[in-house]
Amino acid sequence: MTACPSALPSEFQDCSVMADYIHLRDLNAPALKKFDERALKIFQLEGGNTWIDAVSSSQDGCSKSVADNTPEMKNGWLCNHTHTIQHRDDLIMLRNHPQVAFFIRFTRNSNSRLSPSRDLFDGLMETFSINPRFQEFVMSFGLKFQEHDFAPPSLRFRNLLSASTQDHSKQGFECAYGLRYVADNGNLDGKERWSVRQFAVYQRVDPAINQSIWIFVGISKTSGPEQHVLDFLSRSSGITTRTHPFCLHLALIAASLSEWRWYIDDLTERVQSQSDRITLADVAKDKIDGRPDFNINFSDRQRLKNLEDSILNLQIMLGSTISTASSLIRHLSSLCEQPLDSTESILLNGFVETRDETNLFLTKAKILHQRVRGASSLLSGLLDYENAYSLRILAEESRQDNIAMRALTEKATKDSGAIKIITIITVFFLPATVVSSFFSTQFVSISTHDLVISSKWWIYFAVTGPLTILTLLVWYVTSSSRFHNAALYRLRKSGLIRNLIIKTPRKDPEQAEGISYPSTHSFGSSNFESQIQPSEAAHAELLGTPYSRKGVSNG
Template sequence: MTGVKLRFLKSEEKLSVYLENGIAQLLEKFDAPPEFADLLNVFGVRDKNRDEGFGCFWSGELKRCNSTGLASTGPPSTEQLQPSCFYLLKHPELHGRARSKMPWTIRQVGVYQRAQSASSSNLCLFIEPSKGIRDRLETLFEDSNSEEPTSILDQHWSSPHSLALSAFRDNWRAYTNYWENTVTALAVDALFPELEAFNEDEDFAQSKLLFERIQDCQAAGDSLLRARHAIEINLNVLNKLSAFVQEVKRYDINVATGNQNAYSPCEAYLRECISEQEFTLATITMMFKRTKRVIVTIREMANFRELHALRRLGKLSRNEAEETSKLTQQTIRETQIMKSITILALLFLPASFVAAFLAMDYISVVKLSSGFMRISVKPEMLLYLAITIPLTTVTMGGWLLWESRKSVRRLFRQRPAEQDPEKGGRGP
């Protein structure tokens, strides 16, 4: 090969322009197979969500070319190969959003590579390249003294894959360290809580804190589950890429002549990436299980606090029942006292009435010489009776009228409640 052509699709706007112009034109531009459209659809456009659970790997049929650059038939064992493939890798990156509690996000990069033996060139397309890929290319260009810095990647057709794999390893260690610290902090809060409450407001605050911890654990578990799924997809893609490289190497005539070192960098990166992803998968799985155990522990603590609260509520209810019983007994004693007072008042009421009536001096008793007693009634007695009897009648009538109207109002209030089943009534 005499050169490598690098293409970048770094923004959703540029990708959406290609999609609007038509998938067919895009596939024709990069001489890509129809399956390449599935990979492009993963990245979506600005007004759609990205399919983060999708993974893909495609490798073209190995071809050999004759000296004229035309494809020939037969096994590719003695002619120059034309390997081509594309795949999707998921990697963690710091998103930089200040309002988010989670500083990391799982992003994806698409790699499309097609070797052209006829033109002795190698086309490599990076879709949404990671910061590690961009930094490595910038460093590569700065360190190169040639007019075409990309010629450094032209040592072998697998060089762009080596570049992508080296950048793929960048942030996984920091990502797992972040989750180790986060899950450990959640576990410490769950195992050594400070949940003593002294009043109702503080008890509510502690219950709210437990609920927030469960929310944090649920969010962490969801992120770890998504990360585990991304790693499983990566392992599947890396294993397929390794098998593809080994297949190309097996048919490469240059390997048979002793030039085996050209595949060494890519093979080394593949082994390291697969090994690191397997260890990372084990770590993420362990932290996911720890997160679930923390959730179980926090829920048991919440249940224990709820049981303690119920016991305390029962104790308060018993105390209130005892106080109510004491008040009832005291009310009964006071009622008995009032009953005794009423009986005494009834005993003295006739004598008091007679004494008060005679004290008005409307009636006088005179003893005659014959020994008999004569009762004399003054005319004022008639006035007293004329005023007292109507006034008493009006008072009793007003009271009876008030009681009757009160009974009618009470009856009208009770009827709707008895007819409404939702309020405990009997219904029609």
């Protein structure tokens, strides 16, 4: 690490003071204010089964694991075997080990809580002086129903210097970053084939105490990243002979990129299939022989929207990986004060290759996004055209209906004209019909020389007059809405029309508030006519359509 710049204020000339200041700033970072609130969903609850897997390497290169806190195991370690840490005291035993790797697991799946409790995690942070900003990456994990955070925080890198010396040859560092990757779940029961996953990495290299600390969050057992970690730990021995720490960073980034190519290919195939379906759709035309007869609708737009969201999330994740790789390249270069040796040159070349590969994936994703947007635009245009075509068909059908109605109207007009003529003829002959009917009765007799009218002739008019008045009265009553309402109510109350869907008052309409029927049942009463609705209400009631009458509640 280079000496502190002379341009800094005098109170920051001492690098140890500057380191304390940076640590205090990291501790009070605004991004960590939500950590306590999120911790209830991130970690296992107290009292449950909480643990952290740990693997330790000794000076002879044998990979040793932390055993349970038992007296016989405190000074001896089992090689190539992983044990769990469940208490803070187990962490204290590892403070002087040259290299320790901690694995924080998921309890069930990638959307579940992490295995340690909040107290055990805090003990890990305090025991090994982990940078507080590592909590930013841990906040991306925890209990959730759906993944929304597709971009982890940017890589955090801090140079370390021994607090007791200003010897720059004993330069150390710590870094933390997160990576997103996809896993192929296979086509199981029609579920989504791919799932987005993540893991976070923390590394602390302190040459002053010959120690290297690793923390891995969210790496599942027997996965590719964990195999790289275990292989790296088995190859590392002492701090002077161990493998360059950036080798593992390169391996982890390469492992996170291993499935992106096939995921992009799958997305491309799905986009192409959907695009072909839309492009070859037979819109508003008769089917042509040899041409597929597709039926596109709004569900196609929904599928394109889901594909577009997946591609946008892909761009975010690839951009985050590019940022992480670029930061590691920059910091690896800054750590090399002397000309790069072969190992560091190989590492830098490897990081550049991974960054270029990720850039290529990102370019593919951007092109794929443009194709999806083009297909969405075409689909929107086709749906609009299909709607316009449907409206045109409806307009044509409406025009045909209008023509038919016009023909029917003309025919009805002609029929009404004929009926009018018949009515006029009937009216013209009505007096003669009445007179002839009267003279054909027994009240009138015609002799050879004289016309004799019976003295009882008035009986004819006495019977005909009331019958005519009664006929007119019956016609008037049966055509009124009051008669319809009362008759329907009576029929329903008597149970004769139980299945008729009709909305009637819950009480007798004759007793309803605001309606009074004359005791004489005179249907021509003006008081009754003022209380009922027009005849449209009766028709609506016959059709089962609810309606309301003034002063009567609908039951």
